[in-house]
Amino acid sequence: MELIIILLSLGLLMFVAYRGFSVILFAPLCALLAVLLTDPGHVLPFYSNVFMAKMVDYIKLYFPIFLLGAIFGKVVEMSGLAKSIAETIIKVVGPKRSMLAIVLLCAILTYSGVSLVVVAFAVYPFAANLFRESNIPKRLIPGTIALGAFTFTMDALPGSPQVQNVIPTTFFKTDIYAAPTLGFIAACIVFILGMCYLDSRRRKAEKMKEGYYGFAGDAKTEMAAAAEAEKLPVVSLEAEFSVARQIIAFIPITLVGVMNKVFTIYIPKWYPNGFDFTAVGMDGYAKIETSQVVGIWSVEMALVMGILATIAFNYKGVLTGAKAGLSVSIGGALLASMNSASEFGFGAVIASLPGFALVRDGLSQAFTHPLINGAVTTNILAGISGSATAGMSITLGIMADKYIELANQFGIPLEVMHRVIALASGGMDTLPHNGAVITLLAVTGLTHRQSYRDIFAITIIKTITAFLVIGVYMLTGIV
Numbered sequence: 001m002e003l004i005i006i007l008l009s010l011g012l013l014m015f016v017a018y019r020g021f022s023v024i025l026f027a028p029l030c031a032l033l034a035v036l037l038t039d040p041g042h043v044l045p046f047y048s049n050v051f052m053a054k055m056v057d058y059i060k061l062y063f064p065i066f067l068l069g070a071i072f073g074k075v076v077e078m079s080g081l082a083k084s085i086a087e088t089i090i091k092v093v094g095p096k097r098s099m100l101a102i103v104l105l106c107a108i109l110t111y112s113g114v115s116l117v118v119v120a121f122a123v124y125p126f127a128a129n130l131f132r133e134s135n136i137p138k139r140l141i142p143g144t145i146a147l148g149a150f151t152f153t154m155d156a157l158p159g160s161p162q163v164q165n166v167i168p169t170t171f172f173k174t175d176i177y178a179a180p181t182l183g184f185i186a187a188c189i190v191f192i193l194g195m196c197y198l199d200s201r202r203r204k205a206e207k208m209k210e211g212y213y214g215f216a217g218d219a220k221t222e223m224a225a226a227a228e229a230e231k232l233p234v235v236s237l238e239a240e241f242s243v244a245r246q247i248i249a250f251i252p253i254t255l256v257g258v259m260n261k262v263f264t265i266y267i268p269k270w271y272p273n274g275f276d277f278t279a280v281g282m283d284g285y286a287k288i289e290t291s292q293v294v295g296i297w298s299v300e301m302a303l304v305m306g307i308l309a310t311i312a313f314n315y316k317g318v319l320t321g322a323k324a325g326l327s328v329s330i331g332g333a334l335l336a337s338m339n340s341a342s343e344f345g346f347g348a349v350i351a352s353l354p355g356f357a358l359v360r361d362g363l364s365q366a367f368t369h370p371l372i373n374g375a376v377t378t379n380i381l382a383g384i385s386g387s388a389t390a391g392m393s394i395t396l397g398i399m400a401d402k403y404i405e406l407a408n409q410f411g412i413p414l415e416v417m418h419r420v421i422a423l424a425s426g427g428m429d430t431l432p433h434n435g436a437v438i439t440l441l442a443v444t445g446l447t448h449r450q451s452y453r454d455i456f457a458i459t460i461i462k463t464i465t466a467f468l469v470i471g472v473y474m475l476t477g478i479v
Helices: 002-018 023-038 040-078 081-093 098-111 116-134 138-149 152-156 163-172 180-207 219-229 243-249 251-270 290-313 315-320 322-351 354-366 370-385 388-410 414-425 435-444 448-476
Strands: none
Touching: 002 023, 002 322, 002 354, 023 040, 023 322, 040 081, 040 116, 040 163, 040 251, 040 290, 040 315, 040 322, 040 388, 081 098, 081 116, 081 243, 081 251, 098 116, 098 138, 098 152, 098 180, 098 251, 116 138, 116 322, 116 435, 138 152, 138 180, 138 435, 138 448, 152 163, 152 180, 152 414, 163 290, 163 388, 163 414, 180 414, 180 448, 243 251, 251 290, 290 315, 315 322, 322 354, 322 370, 322 388, 322 435, 354 370, 370 388, 370 414, 370 448, 388 414, 414 448, 435 448
């Protein structure tokens, strides 16, 4: 019965999210329903001291990354930087390779620190125009953006400033460049398999004579074409290709990566013993351990540098729409962080219930190897919470000390634990109730029925890759 209660709560959250309702409201309701069915007397204490406490902890740590990533993404768009990068990619790969161009554009933006949800908004106009010109079905756009934004640049490539790659640093005292070789191998696997899948879908649609709007000659297709022609985002790429301009366009996003590494090296030197507030007469604050915040601080400072560099790239364009642009980006950051924090609070409540102990103990007995246990547990909790960050945070919040102990017993570097758990967090997180999936479909104007199949296929590829990387490490020992 305790396990059924958890499954009921999870199923209800997935259903309401699938129907488009906000998880900010329904995550606590579904969590408290599980508490109510377990012990009605625990509802109020669990809401105040479990759900809200964990939600606040999450926001305290990671909201600045969401905020700076959203602002960076907006200034990238307003400055024309995204357009310049898109021109370069299309020039290099060719306009006929629309899927590859969009995947690369998403990958460059996410690896430079632009928030994942912001990438969906920024890239969709380019994707819509390229897919329409190449007559590739519009329903394949979400899967293409998902491959570029939600997978290998999110948590596989070493140095990614995305929060999914930052969270393990606070538990394992690693940095965002942990296990670089394994991360690069994982990124290659996801990219190659993902592109093969998307291309097979494109070729199948071409064989069936399905174009951007649907099947040729279908009355519904003609109506869809007429209806969308009025609202299709217009993106005109420059006819003249300026090499100097395109090179300059890559400077701000390159700067984020470079400064990220610089701050990762120098912050521990600036604060070798952390920061003790009692030394400055503030006794009510806990001492900060540098190893737990270096990953967060370095990303935040690097994003600030990227924002300033992007403004310098085209300050007139940014300042013209600064008021509206900042409002949009701040609103987006609040929504994204609150979604993730609410799902994190939901997962924390579920993890506190007796039924979860059955799941946890069962996993511990079934998977004694820390890498396999970490990958399986993280995937399950990411799927339950519908969030990579929430699933990973819950897993590490409960099991980090145990994983460190087991890793030392098995002789596994904590860098490998970092990379495997980060990879696993981006596996089954993208179930139908995932906030980023819902947002992506809303941006593209498509439904789960039309496009979720391709997103789920990318999800399966990403999930399998985490276990393939474990196999590579166990066979070779490379890090």
